[in-house]
Amino acid sequence: MHPALVLLPDFLLILCGFALRRSGFISAAFLAEAERFIYFILFPPLLFRALAHATLDIAASVPMLAAGLLFTVAAFLLGSAAKPLFKLPQPSFAAGNQGAYRFNSYVAFAVMGALAGEPGIATIALLCGAMVPIVNLFAVWQLAHGSGRGMGHELIRNPIIWGISSGLAANLAGLAIPAPLFAAISHLADAALPLGLITVGAGLRFEALRRFAAPLLYWNGIKLLVAPLIALAAAQLLGISGLYRQALLVMSMLPTATSAYILAVRMQGDGKLAAAVVTSSTLAAMLTMPLLLSWLQ
Template sequence: MTVIINALTPVLALIVLGFLIRRTEFIPSTFWPAAEKLTYYLLMPAMLIHSLAGKEIGSSPWLNILLTVGGAILASVLFVMLGWLPRRHMGGAAFTSLFQGGVRFNTFVALALAENLFGKEGLFLASLGAGFMILIINVLCVSAFSVAVGHGVFDLKRLARDLVRNPLIWGCTLGIGLNASGVILPAAMDGSLVLIGKAAFPVGLMAVGAAYQPGNIALHWQPLLTSCGIQFLCKPAIAWWLAAATGLSGVAAGVAVLLFSVPTAPSAYILSRQMGGDHDSMAVIITVQTCLSFFTLPLTLWLLR
């Protein structure tokens, strides 16, 4: 339990800090849109390039991990669609919040728990799985925005344009390309990416807190309830089943389930703001899921053991 509290408390603390800063007007309200734009176009791509470029696959069960996380992600998309069917009246922007709330994962929490629970081997395998997930999820989320915010019309040109222009996908592509090519970044450049990328997490979480309105829970309870059910019930179960089906065991299986048991990512709010989503409901989903995970993660880990 202590490990989970230590991993989740910084996340919640930064959300609360952003909430207090916005409510006390310690910083002018004009700061937040600029901070969100900076995070989206610079801080997060830098973090992605650094985190994906430096992973050595080696003799790890990378194919089994890829099959497990890829299958679980596609299953989570299916769960989202099934959860959306009885709520088709919600607008396209609200659907994107449901989509991100049920598909994304909090990388920081997942990696912190993997290292504390499974040591260096767990951290490496979690980083490997997260690398696969980041690219797949970002492509799916940008595609969902392109269709949903475009009034449900599938426009191939619009989708291609949104994918090509998305800085997060560029960050994933460059990081994986550097990894696959074996190119090692100069120490000065890699160090710069590390420093820039480290700012993405605190700035993004404070932006979530700044946008959070307590009264919005009642307004956005439908996407909130559905996304929480998918995130904390459906995804861990399907990840456990796929891990067994692909032959993963021990630490690798535990890491696979862990990746699909954490709350959604704070980057979901930044993407929602920049691509015309319902950022109010997204802020509610991120905050509530983070709070709920204090209770759901101990139960998941107990079942896992």
């Protein structure tokens, strides 16, 4: 199936979320509670289910993890040039630069699930597990003006790390999970991605797009075009193939995480710019992801 058709249901759910919020059917208060519920209650079971019974070859995934680190660090460094280039104050720069290197996990798992099923989710979960501490380190460091304040707290309470760690532990220990319990976990997991994508759409904001057009174009160019090219070069250089290559390339072309806005607001960054980064990145990815997947595959 053409990648555009594979991705279409996911992007339709994002647009559905935007339409629901614009119509007034979803209130801001409900959206905040729904995002919290999905992130902390539904998302860990999705990752646990994908990893607990997966056939894993950690050693074989090392080149993929190295390539993920390479394009993430490169995107962070390239994005950091925006501060002198566009003469941005620190709170705006730190909030917006997340758009160059942070990734939307909801979209990651939805896309890999559509492309490769549970094995695809398990593979990209390994990559997410390696990248989440790194991108949080970068984001918190810049938002805290280099002090690193709050980084440990952000990592400890991150549900992606909970889900991946528990799933890996169960897998490596050969834990036999009772069927009724695993079925309950699966019910929660099944709800995570559709609801997550709807909240991504409901969170889209357009107020600051025109004001920050130049840096937004710069950061989105790095995230959605330059990073995939770096990932492709790394895959060829390191001989990454099959499902590992597919997960690496999907990870490199994801839009910016909606949590970039939450973190920016919590740490006194420029929330409006962070929202604009998330919005512009998500909308642009609806075009770039199908095109890049068609070309790269």
